[in-house]
Amino acid sequence: MLIALGHFTVAADLAADLLADLNAGRPAATAGGATFYHFAIDDADSAAILVSECWTDRASLDRHLQTPHMTAFLAKWAHRMTIDVLLHEASEGRRLGD
16 A cells, blocks of 8 residues: 655645646546545645555556546646645555554
């Protein structure tokens, strides 16, 4: 399992548009191996978008990053945002409290 956690940061007036574009990718991501794929405005003042994704494996994430949706997304946003996301590998997951 691969977990991606962190933030995308943009100018405050672009945060809602970025969030909408990120959420538009959910159907393709979940069909392609994402078991959890969510984004939310974490800090409205700094326009930080919380990134929280869980992938079955690295290959699934790599395939997702090569899809037409993601290549178009990155062409539109890569030069307009700061990416601060770390990838964490986990061998198993447990429910909180187990």
